[in-house]
Amino acid sequence: MEKRVGAQSVKFNDPPYLVSSASIVGKMEDEGKLRGKYDVVLEDDTWGEKSWEHAERKMFEQTVRLTLNKCGLKTGDVDCLLGGDLLNQLVSANYAARELQTPFIGMYGACSVMAESLLVASMLVDGGFVSTAACVAGSHFSTAERQFRMPLELGNQVQPTAQRTVTGVGCAILCAQPLTNGLSLYQNIRAVGGTLGRVLDYGITDVSNMGAAMAPAAADTIATHLTDWGRTPSDYDLIVTGDLGRFGVQMLHELLAERGVDLTGRHLDCGMTVFAPEQDVQCGASGCGCSAIVLSAHLLGKLEAGDYRRILFVATGALMSPATNMQGDTIPCIAHGVILERSAT
Amino acid sequence: MEKRVGAQSVKFNDPPYLVSSASIVGKMEDEGKLRGKYDVVLEDDTWGEKSWEHAERKMFEQTVRLTLNKCGLKTGDVDCLLGGDLLNQLVSANYAARELQTPFIGMYGACSVMAESLLVASMLVDGGFVSTAACVAGSHFSTAERQFRMPLELGNQVQPTAQRTVTGVGCAILCAQPLTNGLSLYQNIRAVGGTLGRVLDYGITDVSNMGAAMAPAAADTIATHLTDWGRTPSDYDLIVTGDLGRFGVQMLHELLAERGVDLTGRHLDCGMTVFAPEQDVQCGASGCGCSAIVLSAHLLGKLEAGDYRRILFVATGALMSPATNMQGDTIPCIAHGVILERSAT
Numbered sequence: 001m002e003k004r005v006g007a008q009s010v011k012f013n014d015p016p017y018l019v020s021s022a023s024i025v026g027k028m029e030d031e032g033k034l035r036g037k038y039d040v041v042l043e044d045d046t047w048g049e050k051s052w053e054h055a056e057r058k059m060f061e062q063t064v065r066l067t068l069n070k071c072g073l074k075t076g077d078v079d080c081l082l083g084g085d086l087l088n089q090l091v092s093a094n095y096a097a098r099e100l101q102t103p104f105i106g107m108y109g110a111c112s113v114m115a116e117s118l119l120v121a122s123m124l125v126d127g128g129f130v131s132t133a134a135c136v137a138g139s140h141f142s143t144a145e146r147q148f149r150m151p152l153e154l155g156n157q158v159q160p161t162a163q164r165t166v167t168g169v170g171c172a173i174l175c176a177q178p179l180t181n182g183l184s185l186y187q188n189i190r191a192v193g194g195t196l197g198r199v200l201d202y203g204i205t206d207v208s209n210m211g212a213a214m215a216p217a218a219a220d221t222i223a224t225h226l227t228d229w230g231r232t233p234s235d236y237d238l239i240v241t242g243d244l245g246r247f248g249v250q251m252l253h254e255l256l257a258e259r260g261v262d263l264t265g266r267h268l269d270c271g272m273t274v275f276a277p278e279q280d281v282q283c284g285a286s287g288c289g290c291s292a293i294v295l296s297a298h299l300l301g302k303l304e305a306g307d308y309r310r311i312l313f314v315a316t317g318a319l320m321s322p323a324t325n326m327q328g329d330t331i332p333c334i335a336h337g338v339i340l341e342r343s344a345t
Numbered sequence: 346m347e348k349r350v351g352a353q354s355v356k357f358n359d360p361p362y363l364v365s366s367a368s369i370v371g372k373m374e375d376e377g378k379l380r381g382k383y384d385v386v387l388e389d390d391t392w393g394e395k396s397w398e399h400a401e402r403k404m405f406e407q408t409v410r411l412t413l414n415k416c417g418l419k420t421g422d423v424d425c426l427l428g429g430d431l432l433n434q435l436v437s438a439n440y441a442a443r444e445l446q447t448p449f450i451g452m453y454g455a456c457s458v459m460a461e462s463l464l465v466a467s468m469l470v471d472g473g474f475v476s477t478a479a480c481v482a483g484s485h486f487s488t489a490e491r492q493f494r495m496p497l498e499l500g501n502q503v504q505p506t507a508q509r510t511v512t513g514v515g516c517a518i519l520c521a522q523p524l525t526n527g528l529s530l531y532q533n534i535r536a537v538g539g540t541l542g543r544v545l546d547y548g549i550t551d552v553s554n555m556g557a558a559m560a561p562a563a564a565d566t567i568a569t570h571l572t573d574w575g576r577t578p579s580d581y582d583l584i585v586t587g588d589l590g591r592f593g594v595q596m597l598h599e600l601l602a603e604r605g606v607d608l609t610g611r612h613l614d615c616g617m618t619v620f621a622p623e624q625d626v627q628c629g630a631s632g633c634g635c636s637a638i639v640l641s642a643h644l645l646g647k648l649e650a651g652d653y654r655r656i657l658f659v660a661t662g663a664l665m666s667p668a669t670n671m672q673g674d675t676i677p678c679i680a681h682g683v684i685l686e687r688s689a690t
Binding site for chain 2: 002003004008010050051053054079080084087088089090091094095097098101102103104105106107108109110116120123124126127128129130131147196197198199200201319320321322323324327329332334
């Protein structure tokens with residue numbers, strides 16, 4: 001069976017099973033819309049470590065361990081760990097991979113990394129190169145702010161277009177075969193295909209307006225996906241975007257309308273799903289962890305329960321850099337998509 | 346046929362063809378041991394751009410275009426671009442991918458990225474998900490120094506253990522089938538398998554001693570590879586490491602000797618292959634571009650000519666970060682390996 005579909009998409013012959021997921025989040029994330037759904041909630045965002053960066057890498061490592069524990073697997077069962085974070089040189093992922101001692105493929109796609117990892121891991125599993133893969137992505141509000149914007153100690157005011165970086169890590173385990181140990185969290189969820197994204201740039205330079213920067217990349221990947229697969233939004237119970245936020249979502253719908261695609265009633269943006277309106281986070285949530293925790297703590301359970309039968313998970317990344325921003329460059333963005341289906345039982 | 350080999354290795358059923366390569370380097374690189382072998386040599390390291398960062402991304406984009414041109418392909422023929430660089434947020438790769446408009450998978454493994462990209466791309470091609478993949482890695486001395494160490498304007502003295510980051514980008518094209526246009530640079534080179542690396546850390550904190558930090562990761566990947574495949578170094582005409590430099594090479598040989606592996610007479614370190622001794626670069630060359638240009642400009646030609654029949658290409662990455670270094674962390678490292686063979690004709 002042909003595994004290439006259209007210009008940018010792939011279809012799996014023997015779709016990998018998504019058998020487990022877990023999430024660890026900050027206190028404020030658990031006070032939002034998905035309260036009570038996360039596995040571990042930090043009391044404070046240093047988690048007993050001497051720096052936020054150390055807390056972030058601990059979250060990263062512990063989320064992978066927890067996801068494995070939940071389905072009765074050990075780190076030694078993982079053939080490959082794929083993932084990344086927002087910090088320079090992917091330090092959270094690298095230091096976690098050092099502790100986990102699994103083979104590791106470091107990926108950078110900013111906030112698109114959960115979909116990027118799931119898509120590449122699915123190809124490696126379906127291709128027969130890897131039996132069990134762990135996909136992980138995370139971010140931390142306090143490390144991201146000081147790296148990308150301003151030291152928190154300055155107490156800067158937040159712009160109305162800004163989104164708040166999620167303090168959270170989400171992980172999912174893909175397997176070539178269903179688990180036989182009876183401990184699989186999900187019995188019926190499979191990754192059946194996806195679409196690789198291209199880098200797009202609509203000329204946005206405002207690092208506090210990520211949603212507007214990312215919307216064109218999300219629109220391009222969704223429209224390309226539908227064309228490649230010969231589908232319409234009605235073929236999906238839900239099309240999920242990573243962290244476009246309020247303005248980004250509006251732009252996405254306008255851009256897709258221009259291409260004859262109507263997402264009405266079938267779209268969920270993870271950036272609008274983490275924090276509640278009364279939490280005063282302007283346009284919503286963002287960060288690698290945003291789509292990763294919403295997938296891990298919320299969407300997979302809904303799929304397994306049969307509330308959704310098929311979703312398209314499109315995580316979106318603003319590939320911004322403080323260095324190039326200061327050199328006057330605009331913000332390029334990318335989005336990758338993965339189809340997750342509940343198989344009929 | 347089983348595609349998993351041992352603990353960390355893979356073997357391809359239908360090994361991808363490596364059909365073209367190209368390199369663009371700085372002036373000083375062309376004054377070294379491989380003088381005259383590179384495709385394009387910059388007159389000065391800004392290449393007419395307003396910043397070194399802009400020059401680096403131009404090199405990145407132009408190397409991909411050149412590699413495609415050399416074998417009669419266009420950017421539209423590329424199903425997936427894989428690669429990365431050393432700059433925060435992979436800006437060189439991202440901005441190049443924006444211009445090239447090919448689907449893009451951003452990878453971060455510091456100087457291991459050429460092997461990481463080749464290995465993942467080979468799996469995607471062998472798995473049938475992608476027909477043509479471009480793998481690219483690059484670095485720039487002047488952008489790396491100011492990001493990782495000190496502003497060049499300070500005129501700091503260099504430490505004796507230091508290596509000089511290569512200003513150079515190398516690219517290679519992998520195809521599922523041989524080219525039928527008669528323009529293939531290489532007729533006989535195939536990627537037949539490889540080994541995924543783990544993150545190791547021997548406690549080095551000195552950012553001017555990358556070779557010592559990376560040697561344990563290289564030793565681990567090489568030893569694991571040989572065990573997984575049931576081979577000895579004599580099964581290879583050459584085992585290539587990325588950029589260990591003089592001290593790193595010495596450490597590698599000692600670490601492998603402890604594991605009963607003797608590389609004598611079969612080892613080439615790209616870090617010792619770029620600059621000539623009289624160029625006064627202390628322990629040698631480093632950077633993502635180092636192994637990428639030596640592979641593209643030198644090793645592939647030797648393979649095609651039949652000087653080598655089988656090589657193991659192991660690129661090594663020091664996953665160091667100025668931020669975590671200042672927080673007292675040691676430098677974790679990783680190495681991935683790919684087997685390149687000249688098929689009998």
